[in-house]
Amino acid sequence: MSHIRIDLEQVSFGYEKEQTILKKISFSVKEHETVGLIGANGAGKSTLLKLIVGLYLNFSGSIRVEDIPVEKRTLSKIRERIGYVFQDSESQLFMPTVYEDVAFAPRNYGLSEEEVDRRVKEALEAVQIMHLKDKPIYKMSGGEKKLASIATILSMTPDIILMDEPTIALDPKNRRNLIQILNQFDHLKIIASHDLDMVLDTCSRVILLADGQIIADGKTEDILTNQKLLEENSLELPLRYQFT
Numbered sequence: 001m002s003h004i005r006i007d008l009e010q011v012s013f014g015y016e017k018e019q020t021i022l023k024k025i026s027f028s029v030k031e032h033e034t035v036g037l038i039g040a041n042g043a044g045k046s047t048l049l050k051l052i053v054g055l056y057l058n059f060s061g062s063i064r065v066e067d068i069p070v071e072k073r074t075l076s077k078i079r080e081r082i083g084y085v086f087q088d089s090e091s092q093l094f095m096p097t098v099y100e101d102v103a104f105a106p107r108n109y110g111l112s113e114e115e116v117d118r119r120v121k122e123a124l125e126a127v128q129i130m131h132l133k134d135k136p137i138y139k140m141s142g143g144e145k146k147l148a149s150i151a152t153i154l155s156m157t158p159d160i161i162l163m164d165e166p167t168i169a170l171d172p173k174n175r176r177n178l179i180q181i182l183n184q185f186d187h188l189k190i191i192a193s194h195d196l197d198m199v200l201d202t203c204s205r206v207i208l209l210a211d212g213q214i215i216a217d218g219k220t221e222d223i224l225t226n227q228k229l230l231e232e233n234s235l236e237l238p239l240r241y242q243f244t
Contacts, residue, residue, distance in 0.1 A: 003066045004031035004159045004188050006052060011061035013051060021047050022212045024061070029188060029205075031159075036203035036220060037192040040234035043209040045192035046087060049162045052190070053084045066159065080109075083153030087164040089145035092152060098124070098140075099133040102151045109156075123154040126184075128177055142169030150181070160188045167195045196224055196238040208233060 007028045014020040022044045029035050037045045051059055054075045063070040065078050086092045095101040102123050106116045124130045127147045132140070140148065146169050153161065166182075167175050175198065182189060182202045193199055199206065199220065206223045208216040210233040216223050223229065227237050236242070 005029065005066060006160065006188070006190070007062070007064045008052075009062040011051065011059055011063060013047065013056065013059040020212060022051070022059075025212075025214060026061075027207060027214065027217060029190060031188050032186060033205060034182070034189040034191070034203045036196075036199035036206040037190055037209065038194070038196065038199060038206055038223075038235065039209035039215075043233075044212045045209055046164050048209070049084065049164055049190065049192055053082050053162060054078050080156070081158060082160045082162060083156055083158035085149050085153055085161070085163040085166055087168065089142070089149045089169075092149040093137050093145060096136060097133070098129065098135055098137065098148045098151070101137065101148060102133075102155045105152065105156050119155045119157070120151075123151040126154055127151050127181060143171055143174050146170055147174060147178070150178070158187075161185060161190075163189070163191045163193075165193055165195075166191060167193065167198050196235070197240055200224055200238055200240070208235075210234075 005028060009026050011022060011025040012020060013022045025048065037048065039045050050056055052063060052065065052070065054070050057072060066081055068074050068077050070078055093101050095104055099120060102120045103116050106119050124133055127150050129144065129147050129151065132144060166178060170178060179198060179201050191199065191203060203220050206218065206220045207214055208223060215233055216229060224238055225241060230237060
């Protein structure tokens with residue numbers, strides 16, 4: 001059995017003690033799965049991704065990444081294995097240029113400059129922004145920043161990718177490019193998104209959250225064609241199904 005997996009058991013979390021955001025969440029995902037995490041605003045999608053990568057640790061229950069428990073002492077190991085793309089690219093990009101941003105993590109892990117350069121170029125080519133490698137971050141569009149953010153995590157060749165609303169700010173061409181990139185990454189992906197058509201194109205499985213709980217977990221097409229289920233949870237059918 002592959003070691004590449006994530007396991008959550010009875011995970012609950014609240015930013016404040018009297019306000020629970022996530023309630024007894026349990027599921028497992030394994031290598032080669034691409035899982036769409038869907039739900040209305042406030043359902044807990046972003047919070048759940050942040051718990052998996054260890055940005056918040058005051059949860060109850062258990063989260064394990066490749067059999068490593070998510071806790072303070074293991075965070076460096078967890079983050080070697082997971083690439084996390086923030087919803088807000090400004091939270092991910094902080095160096096002067098695209099090249100320097102994509103090179104930051106490999107350099108921080110002590111790789112040789114030759115290896116850093118190889119990884120940066122491969123990551124930039126994967127998201128088709130090699131022509132932007134020397135561009136200052138502050139001069140980039142929202143879509144360019146999103147692609148640069150994805151390159152920063154690809155440069156670490158992670159086993160697992162977590163993405164929070166990856167298609168935000170992308171034009172149609174770059175959105176199609178992103179879908180192609182995601183489908184080429186063959187390990188484990190969890191993608192939180194309101195873009196249900198993109199979820200259809202990239203995910204074999206969907207987990208539907210509402211009010212911090214799992215409402216449905218199953219095959220993507222089964223859930224995303226269930227109009228009654230989606231509408232009961234403040235969602236709509238993907239656009240491609242709305243006129244058929």
